Ligand SMILES: Nc1ncnc2c1ncn2[C@@H]1O[C@H](COP(=O)(O)OP(=O)(O)OP(=O)(O)O)[C@@H](O)[C@H]1O
């Protein structure tokens with residue numbers, strides 16, 4: 001597994017630490033979904049601080065992962081996107097990345113908690 | 122004048138090409154936003170060459186003189202070509218279950234963008250330049 005996924009109470013934390021090939025990204029998606037299902041968590045935070053390129057393929061994998069995790073009944077927050085990556089995604093057009101985001105890991109966990117609360121109420 | 126050529130056969134070549142592009146842009150004095158625009162555009166076009174064009178190569182060249190700095194990318198493949206380029210350049214058009222955002226996105230990120238395609242393959246040339254002060 002190239003991207004370690006850690007369990008912290010009722011949520012999962014994962015940090016993508018290096019440039020992923022397309023296959024690595026798909027593996028990550030499968031691992032994340034598997035882990036959400038088997039560990040019965042309420043949510044997943046994906047830290048992408050280390051990613052210096054998020055292209056349309058990576059955007060699609062992130063979107064799909066988030067959609068599937070939500071279908072499983074959990075929430076997803078992506079955090080730590082570099083400013084130049086955010087700028088590039090916006091310039092490329094439309095809403096390429098359709099997920100909840102937060103500035104950093106701490107705020108990401110906070111946001112995830114509030115999304116989980118909302119879903120439960 | 123700097124020049125690098127990267128063969129495009131497998132997924133790791135995409136990462137290699139965008140890394141080399143970013144480094145060259147940085148060396149030439151482009152800022153981090155431009156480095157990311159360039160690396161992302163390279164990622165889109167080299168992936169297309171591998172995914173749809175059976176591979177090929179990517180040439181990255183750059184210079185900086187008293188007037189300007191410029192970086193040019195040329196990606197060529199020997200695949201089946203794109204039957205309708207206008208359509209392929211539209212947002213959301215895909216034949217491969219993608220977002221259809223690669224070609225139109227890369228065009229918006231770069232200052233220059235040309236594409237030609239025929240039964241012998243596809244060639245995309247794109248460039249980014251800036252005045253030197
Ligand atoms: N080098 C190429 N050779 C042949 N066909 C190509 C090539 N590049 C693009 N195409 C065609 O143009 C379409 C649009 O390409 P584009 O990169 O915009 O979107 P995509 O690759 O389908 O999805 P995305 O890039 O968002 O993951 C492709 O689906 C494919 O049919």
Ligand SMILES: [Mg+2]
Nearest residue numbers: 165169223224
């Ligand atoms: Mg593409």
